[in-house]
Amino acid sequence: MTASSRSEHDLLGDRDVPADAYWGVHTLRATENFPITGTPISTYPHLIDALAAVKEAAALANGELGLLDPSKAAVIVAACQEIRGGKLHDQFVVDVVQGGAGTSTNMNANEVIANRALELLGHARGEYGHLHPNEDVNLGQSTNDVYPTAVRIATVFAVRGLLDAMAVLQTAFADKAAEFHDVLKMGRTQLQDAVPMTLGQEFSAFAVMLDEDRSRLAEALGLIHEINLGATAIGTGLNAPAGYAEAARRHLTDITGLPLVTAPDLVEATQDCGAFVQMSGVLKRIAVKLSKTCNDLRLLSSGPRAGLGEINLPPVQAGSSIMPGKVNPVIPEVVNQVAFEVIGNDITITMAAEAGQLQLNAFEPVILHSLSKxxxxxxxxxxxxxxRCVSGITANTDMLRATVENSIGLVTALNPRIGYTAATDIAKEALATGRGVAELVLERGLLPAEQLTALLRPEVIAGTGPVRT
Structure with a gap:
């Protein structure tokens, strides 16, 4: 019969580890010590891939410098490549939020890689006399340079996905802006009628805001490419030989395809979380503006009879268990909630970055977790x-134009032609009687019908084209 466990030893003593586990005693203790979120680090595959990339680069650098036996270096590299290919992710089991500045995550990676490498050498898992998690896989490294470097690489790839998603949303708004380019409506300030505009202009603004935020996010992402690999414990490079930092960075750049650079001052880089604070601040900016956009969509679609009712959001589910026929703006609502979460995460990241002491910030695990979420x-x-929402939005065109024609805000567009005093009188009468501005202008003979029609064309009244009278 096959044994169900194997015994492993650490500085605290001996523990039994499941025989089929690729992780070892350090990971076991971490799973017992940190039952915090129930979210294992494998939830973030970019992080696991990044850890494997760092370990692969380290093995290549150590082999190149003659510090690691070529056969060991080769199997460590092979194990890392398997992990980056999607294998063994389920063996990364420590909780994402942990004490120890990420040591448990680093140990988990060391043990999984070592045990898979042992198999490739023809040995059983746990036979660390042939290849050791710390002596070989972690050679020339510390959690304090491995973990931040892996977090940065994972962040770069995750943010690239966000940039792509923002581009999809930007295009959706831009497409609607083109579709609604001549749909006249009333603009509002402080929820009061202001001056006419087009629905296309309104949706174009949503697209432009996203484009601006994509630029700010790309700028913040540039700072994340600076790594401290080779710094070891506090940035002095102790136990890392001359040439290791540059060799490891070069191999890591080749593996990831990222333009990584080694920080000019590794002591500073090992304790500083400023790049994460800046990234989180940009994410908060995106969240705030995206939430404002969703507020606008909910307002514009409110009703359908007793609200603004200017646009229709696509119905995606029944809105009530008691009110038949009710449909709610559930997609903008869920995006609002994501925005609230991102704003809260920014506070967490801010406090975690501030809480570091002296040569190390011990709170990068919660920075990773919050940033990744x-x-x-x-x-x-x-x-x-x-x-699920923007691509299916439709406009209530006739109602929108009627609102413009009946709004006293329309008189602002006619002010240059009929004069301020006459425009004020028209506005007062329109408000008192409920009659339309255009109707009153024609009745008083202030403008001929042909000229009034020309002035009220969408491209003229909304400022998108020349005035032709």
Whole structure:
């Protein structure tokens, strides 16, 4: 019969580990110590791939410098490549939020890689006399340079996905802006009638805001490419030989395809979380503006009879268990909630970055968790909003134009032609009687019908074209 467990040893003593586990005693203790979120690090595949990439680069650098036996380096590289190919992710079991500045995550990676490498060498898992998680897989490294580097690489790939999703949403709004380019409506300030515009202009603004935020996000992403691999414990490079940092960075760049650079001051880089704070701040900016856009969609579609009712959001589910026929703006609502979460995550990241002491910030695990949630949830929210809501929006064109024609705000567009005093009188009478501005202008003979019609063309009244009279 096959044994159900194997015994492993660490500084605290001996523990039995499941025989079929690729992780070992350090991971076992971490799973017992940190039953916090129930979210294992494998929830974030970009992080697992990044950890494997860092370990692969380290093995290649150590082999190149003659510090690691070529046969060991080869099987460590092979194990890392398997993990980056999607294998063994289920063996990364420690909770994403943990004490120890990420040590448990690093140990988990070391053990999984070592045990898979042992198999490739023809040995059983746990036979660390042939290849050791710390002596070989972690050679020349510390959690304090491995973990931040992996977090940065994972963040880059995750944010790239968010940038793509934002582009999809931006295109959806831009398409609607083109579709609604000549749909006249009233613009509003402070929820009061202001001046006429087109629905296309309104939707174009949503697209432009997303484009601006994509630019700011790309700028913040540039800072994340600076790594501290080779810094080891506090940035002095202790136990990493000369040439290791550059060799590891070069191999890591080749593996990931990212333009990674080694920080000019590794002591500073090992304790500083400023790039994560800046990234989170941009994510908050995106969340705030995206939530404002969703507020607008909910307002514009409110009703359908007793609200603004200017646009129709596609119905995606029944809105009530008691009110038949009710349909709610559930897609904008869920995006609002993602935005609230991102704003809260920004506070967490801010406090975690501030809480570091001296040469290390011990709170990067919660920074990773919060940043990853913000990025992945915003990505999903953008795609959901584009596909389940924006692409299916329709306009109540006749009602929108009637609102313009009946609004006293219309008189602002005629002010240059009929004068301020006459325009004020028209506005007062329209408000008092409920009659339309255009009707009153014609009745008083202030403008001929042909000229009034020309002035009220959508491209003229909304400022999108020349005045022709």
């Amino acid at each position: 913000s990025v992945t949830h915003l990505r999903a929210a953008c795609l959901t909003l584009a596909e």
